[in-house]
Amino acid sequence: MSERPLRPLKKRGAFSPVLWELTIVILFFALSASIVVQLIAAAGSISKESEYHSRALLAIETVAEQTKADPEGDGAFDERNAREFTVESAPDLRVDCVVTRDISPGNGTLYSIELSVTSGDGTEYTLSAARYVTDAEVLP
Amino acid sequence: MTRDTRGDVRGVFVFALLAALAVLSLVIVVVGARAYRSIDRTAETVHTFRTGMSYLIGKVRGADEEGMLEVRSSGEYDMLVLGSVLDDTRYNTYIYFQDGAICEYFAAADRAFDAGYGEEIIPVEALSFTLKDRLLTIALTDDAGTEHVSSVFLTAGGEAEP
Numbered sequence: 127m128s129e130r131p132l133r134p135l136k137k138r139g140a141f142s143p144v145l146w147e148l149t150i151v152i153l154f155f156a157l158s159a160s161i162v163v164q165l166i167a168a169a170g171s172i173s174k175e176s177e178y179h180s181r182a183l184l185a186i187e188t189v190a191e192q193t194k195a196d197p198e199g200d201g202a203f204d205e206r207n208a209r210e211f212t213v214e215s216a217p218d219l220r221v222d223c224v225v226t227r228d229i230s231p232g233n234g235t236l237y238s239i240e241l242s243v244t245s246g247d248g249t250e251y252t253l254s255a256a257r258y259v260t261d262a263e264v265l266p
Numbered sequence: 267m268t269r270d271t272r273g274d275v276r277g278v279f280v281f282a283l284l285a286a287l288a289v290l291s292l293v294i295v296v297v298g299a300r301a302y303r304s305i306d307r308t309a310e311t312v313h314t315f316r317t318g319m320s321y322l323i324g325k326v327r328g329a330d331e332e333g334m335l336e337v338r339s340s341g342e343y344d345m346l347v348l349g350s351v352l353d354d355t356r357y358n359t360y361i362y363f364q365d366g367a368i369c370e371y372f373a374a375a376d377r378a379f380d381a382g383y384g385e386e387i388i389p390v391e392a393l394s395f396t397l398k399d400r401l402l403t404i405a406l407t408d409d410a411g412t413e414h415v416s417s418v419f420l421t422a423g424g425e426a427e428p
Contacts, residue, residue: 142276148283155287159294166301173305180312184319184416191417195401 175247178218182243182251185215189223190241190255197225197237197257219243234260307410315414318368318388318406322346325361326402326418335420337397340379346395346402349375360384363393368406 193199203209207227214220221243228236239255329335329348336347345362356375361368362384369384392407400420407413 145276145280145283148280148287152283152287155290159290162294162298166298169305170301173308177308177312180316181414184315184414188415188417191419192401194419195399195417 186241186253189213189221193239194257314408319416330422337395
Protein backbone atom coordinates (compact mmCIF):
# COMPACT_ATOMS: atom_id res chain seq x y z
CA MET A 127 0.00 0.00 0.00
CA SER A 128 1.53 3.25 -1.15
CA GLU A 129 0.90 6.43 0.69
CA ARG A 130 0.12 9.56 -1.32
CA PRO A 131 1.14 12.85 0.24
CA LEU A 132 -1.71 15.06 1.36
CA ARG A 133 -2.16 18.15 -0.82
CA PRO A 134 -3.87 21.34 0.34
CA LEU A 135 -7.37 21.96 -0.99
CA LYS A 136 -7.46 23.99 -4.21
CA LYS A 137 -8.58 27.49 -3.33
CA ARG A 138 -11.59 28.65 -5.35
CA GLY A 139 -11.68 32.21 -6.71
CA ALA A 140 -13.72 34.84 -4.95
CA PHE A 141 -15.96 35.21 -8.07
CA SER A 142 -17.52 32.16 -9.62
CA PRO A 143 -18.14 32.05 -13.41
CA VAL A 144 -21.85 32.73 -12.78
CA LEU A 145 -21.01 35.92 -10.94
CA TRP A 146 -18.68 37.03 -13.69
CA GLU A 147 -21.39 36.41 -16.27
CA LEU A 148 -23.96 38.32 -14.25
CA THR A 149 -21.62 41.23 -13.73
CA ILE A 150 -20.93 41.43 -17.46
CA VAL A 151 -24.68 41.26 -18.16
CA ILE A 152 -25.34 44.08 -15.72
CA LEU A 153 -22.60 46.22 -17.23
CA PHE A 154 -23.88 45.58 -20.74
CA PHE A 155 -27.41 46.37 -19.59
CA ALA A 156 -26.26 49.60 -17.95
CA LEU A 157 -24.52 50.65 -21.15
CA SER A 158 -27.59 49.84 -23.28
CA ALA A 159 -29.89 51.56 -20.78
CA SER A 160 -27.82 54.74 -20.81
CA ILE A 161 -28.02 54.85 -24.62
CA VAL A 162 -31.78 54.18 -24.59
CA VAL A 163 -32.38 56.88 -21.96
CA GLN A 164 -30.39 59.37 -24.05
CA LEU A 165 -32.47 58.46 -27.11
CA ILE A 166 -35.70 58.89 -25.15
CA ALA A 167 -34.56 62.27 -23.82
CA ALA A 168 -33.52 63.38 -27.31
CA ALA A 169 -36.85 62.25 -28.78
CA GLY A 170 -38.75 64.14 -26.09
CA SER A 171 -36.68 67.26 -26.67
CA ILE A 172 -37.17 67.11 -30.47
CA SER A 173 -40.90 66.57 -29.97
CA LYS A 174 -41.20 69.63 -27.70
CA GLU A 175 -39.10 71.71 -30.10
CA SER A 176 -41.30 70.63 -33.00
CA GLU A 177 -44.44 71.52 -31.07
CA TYR A 178 -43.02 74.94 -30.17
CA HIS A 179 -41.97 75.47 -33.77
CA SER A 180 -45.51 74.76 -34.98
CA ARG A 181 -47.06 77.07 -32.39
CA ALA A 182 -44.52 79.79 -33.17
CA LEU A 183 -45.23 79.51 -36.88
CA LEU A 184 -48.99 79.74 -36.31
CA ALA A 185 -48.58 82.74 -33.98
CA ILE A 186 -46.20 84.56 -36.26
CA GLU A 187 -48.45 84.03 -39.30
CA THR A 188 -51.47 85.20 -37.33
CA VAL A 189 -49.75 88.40 -36.20
CA ALA A 190 -48.55 88.97 -39.78
CA GLU A 191 -52.10 88.69 -41.10
CA GLN A 192 -53.50 90.93 -38.36
CA THR A 193 -50.81 93.52 -39.05
CA LYS A 194 -51.48 93.38 -42.78
CA ALA A 195 -55.15 94.02 -42.03
CA ASP A 196 -54.31 97.08 -39.96
CA PRO A 197 -50.71 98.18 -40.61
CA GLU A 198 -51.21 101.62 -39.08
CA GLY A 199 -52.31 100.09 -35.76
CA ASP A 200 -52.14 102.72 -33.04
CA GLY A 201 -50.29 104.99 -35.46
CA ALA A 202 -47.28 105.32 -33.15
CA PHE A 203 -44.62 105.53 -35.85
CA ASP A 204 -41.32 107.06 -34.83
CA GLU A 205 -39.13 109.47 -36.81
CA ARG A 206 -37.77 106.48 -38.84
CA ASN A 207 -41.38 105.74 -39.87
CA ALA A 208 -41.25 102.50 -37.89
CA ARG A 209 -43.35 101.20 -35.06
CA GLU A 210 -42.53 98.26 -32.82
CA PHE A 211 -44.82 96.17 -30.71
CA THR A 212 -44.99 92.76 -29.07
CA VAL A 213 -47.87 90.31 -29.06
CA GLU A 214 -47.93 87.66 -26.34
CA SER A 215 -49.68 84.68 -27.93
CA ALA A 216 -48.90 82.39 -24.98
CA PRO A 217 -46.86 82.69 -21.78
CA ASP A 218 -43.87 81.17 -23.57
CA LEU A 219 -44.55 82.72 -26.96
CA ARG A 220 -43.98 86.40 -27.71
CA VAL A 221 -44.05 87.74 -31.24
CA ASP A 222 -41.94 90.87 -31.80
CA CYS A 223 -43.07 92.96 -34.71
CA VAL A 224 -41.56 95.92 -36.54
CA VAL A 225 -43.66 97.74 -39.12
CA THR A 226 -41.81 100.15 -41.39
CA ARG A 227 -43.77 102.65 -43.44
CA ASP A 228 -42.52 103.92 -46.78
CA ILE A 229 -44.64 106.70 -48.16
CA SER A 230 -42.43 107.30 -51.19
CA PRO A 231 -44.09 104.90 -53.67
CA GLY A 232 -46.45 106.84 -55.92
CA ASN A 233 -50.07 106.97 -54.87
CA GLY A 234 -49.67 104.74 -51.88
CA THR A 235 -47.78 103.51 -48.85
CA LEU A 236 -45.69 100.38 -48.58
CA TYR A 237 -45.68 98.70 -45.18
CA SER A 238 -42.85 96.24 -44.50
CA ILE A 239 -43.52 93.90 -41.61
CA GLU A 240 -40.74 92.01 -39.82
CA LEU A 241 -41.77 89.46 -37.23
CA SER A 242 -39.67 87.30 -34.94
CA VAL A 243 -40.10 84.82 -32.14
CA THR A 244 -37.24 83.76 -29.90
CA SER A 245 -37.65 80.40 -28.20
CA GLY A 246 -36.39 79.51 -24.75
CA ASP A 247 -33.27 77.87 -26.15
CA GLY A 248 -32.43 80.97 -28.20
CA THR A 249 -33.66 79.74 -31.59
CA GLU A 250 -35.10 82.64 -33.57
CA TYR A 251 -37.97 82.23 -36.01
CA THR A 252 -38.53 85.11 -38.40
CA LEU A 253 -41.06 86.04 -41.04
CA SER A 254 -41.30 88.99 -43.41
CA ALA A 255 -44.49 90.35 -44.90
CA ALA A 256 -45.54 93.46 -46.75
CA ARG A 257 -48.65 95.33 -47.77
CA TYR A 258 -49.10 98.11 -50.24
CA VAL A 259 -51.99 100.45 -49.57
CA THR A 260 -53.07 102.85 -52.26
CA ASP A 261 -54.02 106.37 -51.29
CA ALA A 262 -57.52 105.69 -52.50
CA GLU A 263 -57.86 102.78 -50.12
CA VAL A 264 -59.04 103.77 -46.69
CA LEU A 265 -57.51 101.79 -43.87
CA PRO A 266 -59.87 100.73 -41.14
CA MET B 267 -15.47 32.69 6.98
CA THR B 268 -16.74 29.16 6.58
CA ARG B 269 -17.66 27.69 3.19
CA ASP B 270 -21.37 27.76 4.09
CA THR B 271 -21.29 31.42 5.04
CA ARG B 272 -19.39 32.28 1.87
CA GLY B 273 -21.95 30.37 -0.18
CA ASP B 274 -24.81 32.31 1.45
CA VAL B 275 -23.15 35.65 0.74
CA ARG B 276 -22.60 34.62 -2.88
CA GLY B 277 -26.26 33.59 -3.18
CA VAL B 278 -27.45 36.90 -1.80
CA PHE B 279 -25.12 38.77 -4.14
CA VAL B 280 -26.40 36.87 -7.17
CA PHE B 281 -29.97 37.54 -6.11
CA ALA B 282 -29.22 41.23 -5.61
CA LEU B 283 -27.71 41.45 -9.09
CA LEU B 284 -30.71 39.75 -10.67
CA ALA B 285 -33.07 41.98 -8.71
CA ALA B 286 -31.17 45.08 -9.84
CA LEU B 287 -31.39 43.87 -13.42
CA ALA B 288 -35.15 43.34 -13.12
CA VAL B 289 -35.81 46.69 -11.41
CA LEU B 290 -33.70 48.65 -13.88
CA SER B 291 -35.41 46.90 -16.81
CA LEU B 292 -38.76 47.89 -15.37
CA VAL B 293 -37.64 51.48 -14.86
CA ILE B 294 -36.40 51.70 -18.46
CA VAL B 295 -39.67 50.29 -19.80
CA VAL B 296 -41.80 52.67 -17.67
CA VAL B 297 -39.70 55.73 -18.57
CA GLY B 298 -39.78 54.74 -22.24
CA ALA B 299 -43.53 54.22 -22.21
CA ARG B 300 -44.13 57.59 -20.53
CA ALA B 301 -41.87 59.36 -22.99
CA TYR B 302 -43.58 57.60 -25.90
CA ARG B 303 -47.03 58.63 -24.62
CA SER B 304 -45.88 62.22 -24.21
CA ILE B 305 -44.33 62.33 -27.68
CA ASP B 306 -47.41 60.72 -29.20
CA ARG B 307 -49.74 63.21 -27.47
CA THR B 308 -47.64 66.15 -28.62
CA ALA B 309 -47.51 64.83 -32.18
CA GLU B 310 -51.28 64.32 -32.17
CA THR B 311 -51.90 67.87 -30.93
CA VAL B 312 -49.53 69.36 -33.48
CA HIS B 313 -51.07 67.24 -36.23
CA THR B 314 -54.59 68.38 -35.32
CA PHE B 315 -54.00 72.12 -35.26
CA ARG B 316 -51.30 72.24 -37.92
CA THR B 317 -53.13 70.07 -40.42
CA GLY B 318 -56.52 71.52 -39.56
CA MET B 319 -55.34 75.12 -39.82
CA SER B 320 -53.32 74.48 -42.97
CA TYR B 321 -56.36 72.89 -44.58
CA LEU B 322 -58.67 75.76 -43.60
CA ILE B 323 -56.22 78.54 -44.51
CA GLY B 324 -55.47 76.86 -47.84
CA LYS B 325 -59.19 76.69 -48.61
CA VAL B 326 -59.69 80.35 -47.67
CA ARG B 327 -56.75 81.50 -49.77
CA GLY B 328 -58.12 79.55 -52.72
CA ALA B 329 -61.47 81.28 -52.42
CA ASP B 330 -60.09 84.76 -51.75
CA GLU B 331 -62.17 86.54 -54.38
CA GLU B 332 -64.73 89.24 -54.05
CA GLY B 333 -68.13 87.87 -53.08
CA MET B 334 -66.87 84.31 -52.71
CA LEU B 335 -66.45 84.06 -48.96
CA GLU B 336 -69.05 84.21 -46.26
CA VAL B 337 -69.46 83.25 -42.62
CA ARG B 338 -72.99 81.97 -42.26
CA SER B 339 -75.19 80.52 -39.56
CA SER B 340 -77.60 77.81 -40.58
CA GLY B 341 -79.57 76.30 -37.76
CA GLU B 342 -77.11 74.88 -35.27
CA TYR B 343 -74.15 75.29 -37.61
CA ASP B 344 -71.76 78.22 -37.91
CA MET B 345 -70.09 77.65 -41.21
CA LEU B 346 -67.65 79.08 -43.64
CA VAL B 347 -69.05 79.20 -47.15
CA LEU B 348 -66.52 79.37 -49.98
CA GLY B 349 -67.81 79.97 -53.49
CA SER B 350 -66.44 78.88 -56.82
CA VAL B 351 -67.74 79.07 -60.37
CA LEU B 352 -67.48 76.10 -62.73
CA ASP B 353 -69.05 76.19 -66.20
CA ASP B 354 -71.08 79.25 -65.30
CA THR B 355 -72.57 77.47 -62.32
CA ARG B 356 -71.81 78.61 -58.82
CA TYR B 357 -70.87 75.97 -56.26
CA ASN B 358 -70.37 76.37 -52.55
CA THR B 359 -67.99 74.57 -50.22
CA TYR B 360 -69.43 74.53 -46.72
CA ILE B 361 -66.96 74.02 -43.88
CA TYR B 362 -68.49 73.44 -40.47
CA PHE B 363 -68.19 71.54 -37.20
CA GLN B 364 -70.25 68.43 -36.64
CA ASP B 365 -69.96 65.45 -34.26
CA GLY B 366 -66.44 66.27 -33.11
CA ALA B 367 -64.95 66.90 -36.51
CA ILE B 368 -64.41 69.53 -39.19
CA CYS B 369 -66.71 68.62 -42.05
CA GLU B 370 -66.85 69.77 -45.65
CA TYR B 371 -69.83 69.72 -47.97
CA PHE B 372 -69.60 70.69 -51.62
CA ALA B 373 -72.78 71.41 -53.57
CA ALA B 374 -74.33 73.69 -56.14
CA ALA B 375 -75.21 77.04 -54.61
CA ASP B 376 -78.91 76.64 -55.40
CA ARG B 377 -79.15 73.42 -53.39
CA ALA B 378 -80.05 73.66 -49.74
CA PHE B 379 -77.31 72.95 -47.23
CA ASP B 380 -77.52 69.46 -45.75
CA ALA B 381 -75.02 68.70 -42.98
CA GLY B 382 -75.65 64.97 -43.34
CA TYR B 383 -73.79 64.87 -46.67
CA GLY B 384 -70.66 66.46 -45.24
CA GLU B 385 -67.38 64.63 -45.35
CA GLU B 386 -65.37 64.41 -42.14
CA ILE B 387 -61.95 66.01 -42.54
CA ILE B 388 -60.21 66.03 -39.17
CA PRO B 389 -61.40 65.45 -35.58
CA VAL B 390 -61.47 68.54 -33.33
CA GLU B 391 -63.37 69.63 -30.22
CA ALA B 392 -64.67 72.94 -31.54
CA LEU B 393 -64.44 75.25 -34.53
CA SER B 394 -65.58 78.81 -35.08
CA PHE B 395 -65.14 81.55 -37.67
CA THR B 396 -65.25 85.32 -37.31
CA LEU B 397 -65.09 87.73 -40.23
CA LYS B 398 -64.49 91.37 -39.42
CA ASP B 399 -63.72 93.78 -42.22
CA ARG B 400 -61.30 91.69 -44.28
CA LEU B 401 -59.80 89.70 -41.44
CA LEU B 402 -61.05 86.14 -41.06
CA THR B 403 -60.28 84.58 -37.69
CA ILE B 404 -60.43 80.82 -37.24
CA ALA B 405 -60.53 79.31 -33.75
CA LEU B 406 -59.95 75.59 -33.46
CA THR B 407 -59.95 73.56 -30.25
CA ASP B 408 -57.98 70.32 -30.26
CA ASP B 409 -58.68 67.06 -28.40
CA ALA B 410 -56.70 68.26 -25.38
CA GLY B 411 -59.00 71.30 -25.08
CA THR B 412 -56.39 73.82 -26.22
CA GLU B 413 -57.70 76.58 -28.46
CA HIS B 414 -55.59 77.61 -31.45
CA VAL B 415 -56.41 80.84 -33.22
CA SER B 416 -55.24 81.93 -36.63
CA SER B 417 -56.17 84.86 -38.85
CA VAL B 418 -56.19 85.35 -42.58
CA PHE B 419 -56.23 88.77 -44.20
CA LEU B 420 -58.38 88.56 -47.30
CA THR B 421 -56.55 90.46 -50.00
CA ALA B 422 -59.34 90.42 -52.57
CA GLY B 423 -62.46 89.27 -50.87
CA GLY B 424 -64.62 90.81 -48.27
CA GLU B 425 -67.71 89.28 -46.86
CA ALA B 426 -70.13 88.00 -49.51
CA GLU B 427 -73.68 89.20 -49.61
CA PRO B 428 -75.79 86.71 -47.67
